[in-house]
Amino acid sequence: MSSALFDLSVPVYIKCLESLSAFLKKGEQWAVDNNVPKQTLLDGKIADDMKPLPFQIQTCSNTAKFVAVRLGGLENEVWADDETTFEQLYERIAKTVVFLKKTDAKAFAGAESKELTLFGKFELTGMSYLQTFATPNFFFHMTMAYAVLRKAGAPVGKFDFLGNP
Numbered sequence: 001m002s003s004a005l006f007d008l009s010v011p012v013y014i015k016c017l018e019s020l021s022a023f024l025k026k027g028e029q030w031a032v033d034n035n036v037p038k039q040t041l042l043d044g045k046i047a048d049d050m051k052p053l054p055f056q057i058q059t060c061s062n063t064a065k066f067v068a069v070r071l072g073g074l075e076n077e078v079w080a081d082d083e084t085t086f087e088q089l090y091e092r093i094a095k096t097v098v099f100l101k102k103t104d105a106k107a108f109a110g111a112e113s114k115e116l117t118l119f120g121k122f123e124l125t126g127m128s129y130l131q132t133f134a135t136p137n138f139f140f141h142m143t144m145a146y147a148v149l150r151k152a153g154a155p156v157g158k159f160d161f162l163g164n165p
Helices: 009-031 038-042 053-070 086-100 126-152 159-164
Strands: 115-117 123-125
Touching: 009 038, 009 053, 009 086, 009 126, 009 159, 038 053, 038 115, 038 126, 053 086, 053 126, 123 126, 126 159
Parallel strands: none
Antiparallel strands: 115 123
């Protein structure tokens, strides 16, 4: 038997991480084909006070990973968040998918009412954590990665973001 929290998180994050990897590859290939330095995309951001592309990928990864840790009981693996190349970002995404695939849907049972404290000040249940923090945070950073590529001119579109249904 599966848990609603599992069904609403792990399979969704895996699919989206695969889409993220695919549209990053499309953006990287566009840069190669158009003589745009890859570093231009890697340094890309939408606003001056924003973190660059690798941070967006790392945050998608960390957000998905922490759902599996906080709600699914997996032991956390600390990763350095030091990726600086496209190849390292693809490896990071793939490593996150492997990590998520270790989750057991049954371990999420009852996590809806689990009490969590984020950043030492936000009291949330497992359900509210997933609905109001983790999932919106994941999609915010995925969208920012997409927007950085679009802003640079890479031909990524809505269906690149969504992936195959």
